[in-house]
Amino acid sequence: MNTQAWNYLTDMDGVLVHEEHMVAGADEFLAELRADGRPFLVLTNNSIYTPRDLRARLLASGLDVPEGAIWTSALATAKFLSWQRPNGTAFVIGEAGLTTALHQAGYVLTERSPDYVVLGETRTYSFSAITKAIRLINAGARFIATNPDATAPSLEGALPATGSVAALIERATGKQPYYVGKPNPLMMRSALSVLGAHSEDTVMIGDRMDTDVHAGIESGLRTILVLTGIATKDSAECYPYRPNMVLDSIADLLGHTGDPFGD
Known part of the structure; x- marks a missing residue:
């Protein structure tokens, strides 16, 4: 394999930042990618914020x-819906990150017989x-949700997130939502499309086994789990699949972005 061809997808919370503070070495990691001309995208399942906000x-x-190096579940959802039904209509529960992405995709937001209900x-x-x-x-509206995350972190503790509210709506309607964000491989494939990259030449770096590593494996990417967020070495062992590499921090990749796996 050409070791000069690596592209990088990296989760944001738990990999680059943790509780609003930069993870040590994250700035040097991104600087190394830029210096080497390696394409990268920062991914997040959070649909609240626009790329400008993030x-x-x-x-x-x-x-x-x-901004162009930030890819959110809201952008992935808007891209998916524009593929499925160009210039459609949607009733949206969410914030500016989601409504802006849908508007930019040509969608009309309405409460009157929408094609989709989109939950963010x-x-x-x-x-x-x-x-x-x-x-x-x-x-009759089709049910779409940006991501299945049941909770979101905050300084005060866990908050109910999209997956929890989607479960409430599913229970009331009997209709399952289609989740676009991680661990759906669609999130990764849409990101690869933005990069113009191929899965065999791309690395996914994340802090969660159930979303980041799961989606990376199902998309055919090499995966790296870092221990600066949700996962621990012990919790990672509970899953039936394994990342290609487990590191304490993204800082451990410094000096190795050209050949992270020693191929």
Whole structure:
């Protein structure tokens, strides 16, 4: 294999930043990728923020990542829907990251007989909006969710996230959502499409076995698990699949991005 051809997909929370603080060495890692001309995308299942918002958040943590190098589950969802039904309509529960992505994809947001109900993440889930979503799905709207994450982290502790609210709506309607974000390989394939990269030449770096590593394996990518976020060495052993490499931190890749696996 050509060791000069590696492209990188990396999760954001737990890999590059942790509780709003930069993971030590993350800035040097990104600088090394840039210096070597290695294409990369920063991935996140969080659909709340636009790439511009996330760029500002990363800058505040000391990381300079261009908007074009950030790929969210909201962008992946909008891309998927534009493939499925160009210029369609949707009732959306979510924040600016999701509504902006759908608008840019040519979608009209409406409560009147939408093609889709699209559920994303928000810190202020509305009972009336959830009720409206249930009624629209019962009336025939197709159910899409940006990601299956049941909880989201906060400084005060876990918060209910998209997967939890999707479960509520599924229970009320009997209709399962189609999840676009990780671990759906669609998230990875859409990111590869943005990079113009192939799976056999791409590495996925993540801090979760159930989303990052799972999606990477199912997409045919090499996978690296770092222990600066959710996973531990012990918890990783509980899964029936393995990453190609387990590292304490992304800093352990410094000086090895050209040949991370020693091929």
